[in-house]
Amino acid sequence: MTMGEIRRAAPTRRRRKSFVERTIIGLAEAMEQSLYAEELAHTDGLLQKIDPRVKVVGMLALLVAAALSHTIGVILGLFAGALLLARLSQVPLRTLVGRIWVPVLLFTGVLALPAIFTTPGQPIAHLPLLGWAITAQGVSGATYLITRVETAATFSLLLILCTPWTHVLKALRVLQVPVVGVVILGMTYRYIFLMLQIARDMFESRQSRMVGRLTGPDQRRLAGASVGVLLSKSFTLSNDIYMAMQSRGFRGEVYTLDEFVMRRSDWLALAGFALVAGAAVIVDFRF
Amino acid sequence: MHIPDGYLSPSTCAALYAASAPFWYVAFRKITRLLSTRLVPLLSVFAAFSFVIMMFNLPLPGGTTGHAVGMAVSTIVLGPWGSILAISVALLIQALFFGDGGITAFGANCFNMAIVGSLVAYVAYRMIAGRAAISSPRRVVAAAVAGYLAINVAALLTAIEFGIQPMLFHDVSGAPLYAPYPLNIAIPAMMLGHVTIAGLAELVVSGGVVAYLQRSEPGLLKITAPGAVGEGDAEVVQRGGWRVARPLLILVAVMMILSPLGLVAAGTAWGEWSPEDFGNAQARQEIQAGSGNVAPPAAVPPGLAQVAGVWNAVLPDYDPFQSGDVNIQRIGYVISALVGGGLILLSFLLIGWVAGRMGRG
DSSP states (O other): OOHHHHHHHSOSSOOOOOHHHHHHHHHHHHHHHHHHHHHHHTSOOHHHHSOHHHHHHHHHHHHHHHHHOOOHHHHHHHHHHHHHHHHHTTOOHHHHIIIIIHHHIIIIIHHHTTHHHHSOSOEEEEOTTTOOEEEHHHHHHHHHHHHHHHHHHHHHHHHHHTSOHHHHHHHGGGGTOOHHHHHHHHHHHHHHHHHHHHHHHHHHHHHHTOOSOOOHHHHHHHHHHHHHHHHHHHHHHHHHHHHHHHHTTOOSOOOOOOOOOOOHHHHHHHHHHHHHHHHHHHHHHHO | OOOOTTSSOHHHHHHHHHHHHHHHHHHHHHHHHHHGGGHHHHHHHHHHHHHHHHTOOEEOTTSOEEOOOOHHHHHHHHOHHHHHHHHHHHHHHHHHHSOOSOSTTHHHHIIIIIIIIHHHHHHHHHHHHTTOOTTOHHHHHHHHHHHHHHHHHHHHHHHHHHHHHHHHOBOTTOOBSSSOOOHHHHHHHHHHHIIIIIHHHHHHHHHHHHHHHHHHOGGGGOTTOTTOOOOOOHHHHHHOHHHHHHHHHHHHHHHHHHHHHHHHSSSOOTTOOOGGGGGOHHHHHHHHHHTTTOOOOSSOOHHHHHHHGGGOSSOGGGOGGGOOOHHHHHHHHHHHHHHHHHHHHHHHHHHHHHHHHHHHO
């Protein structure tokens, strides 16, 4: 790098973050989010006390009920139910707002907005200046999409935030996921954090040795090489893990400890989930 | 690209779960037989790798950044069946723990990205790479194009799944219940982002990784390179496949632009005459000129007249942009996607070259 290039690269004002920095931030955020979920899963709320199998089946039933609904009132009713569950499970409102509602509204909202003009139907208003017709069907369609996506995302987040991940994985057995699938998922989740750490270390070490900015082609070469290094590290890692497993007696069969026991409160909770999901479907069907 | 819950109807989700199930079953059987006890650690770590690279911010030509799915990378290194399983596991973890992609839409996301994406990447890579040596720049081009095609086919499938929702699922007033845009809006809207940013991200990561592995770990490229000709081209390895591959990439871009233009170009391709051409004086002249000055028969050959009606409504005159037929419009989108992709690829390569020259100057 020449002196001129170094001088040009000197940060005199707030500069745009390089792809290396942005990747480091993204990887750190993923780790942070997951640690927060683990912390919240161990608090003393309503959902946290329920058997994970009941939660997985119950939340899935509510998700399907929200997906099946043809009435905005029913979707909003389910959304209110999700809010109540969040409150009783000590999930802070700002977590829901920050992690789900605002991102979903920004993405799905922007995506759904043109539909109010493009959907054919009965015009209810016209846009000033442009004269585009807003149709009743367009507004309904956009509302269906936004409320449904918000409700479904809230249920999914509640399940993740109120259940330790090991329990979520074991609970997948009730959905007939094979044991080996559950073990692979569990190990994947565990090694994601190691890989995130390795990737972050790689980018940080590169960042700390870098002066100025890389050119576009160099950045792309660095990105390709980083993925390649990570790839060869994963093969080495998987060999090490395999040898470690073999030395501990692994012969190909996998088992999980099934420590879940259904209590009376769990049966009650299951009935509660079934009742709400069933009621939503029936009300929707009648209207 | 990751479809969230609420965009697809439960019946579409169920159909796509059902469509994915046989692929998962076959992939699982094949990989278990191949890897035996190594299955669990290898698949777990590779799924974790797939997850992590989906989070990378990849620098793209033109200064922007994008995320890749890594379908071609997984396929080239693990083979298509291993890739199907690894990406499916990564997608499930994303849906379950990170809220990226819906739980009810998991089958659809797997079908589009893990299954179709991996298979398209595999076919494209094998076809373009042929029997080229492991260190050949042709493999870099093959990987880059495989990644680009895989993500665009996956995006097209996603757009079709979105686009059929308002046709099939609406309330009594006609308001769409799920994704609200019909095919003629969903397909161009979806393809625009993927032909450009997302496609380029996939292209950069696929080509870049293969170029890197050629230099440092060529052994990892052997699974999907049976019959590759012997090594010995050490110079290519030293120079780096990416740079050597650039002229080939330009050639691919030019071909992508020219091939669809060839289809819509003026005149009729030899042998692709319609019954009407035999009655048209100008068309008769063209046929004669292109057939070694042998005059075409005065009347329509009876065989052609008989079979011409069997298949005449799908692509009349390759004139997709002026037709009201939805099928033709769809073909038109694919053609425009290819032309657009090639143009963008070429223009970014040009920008990169000019920027490089200016930077050196």
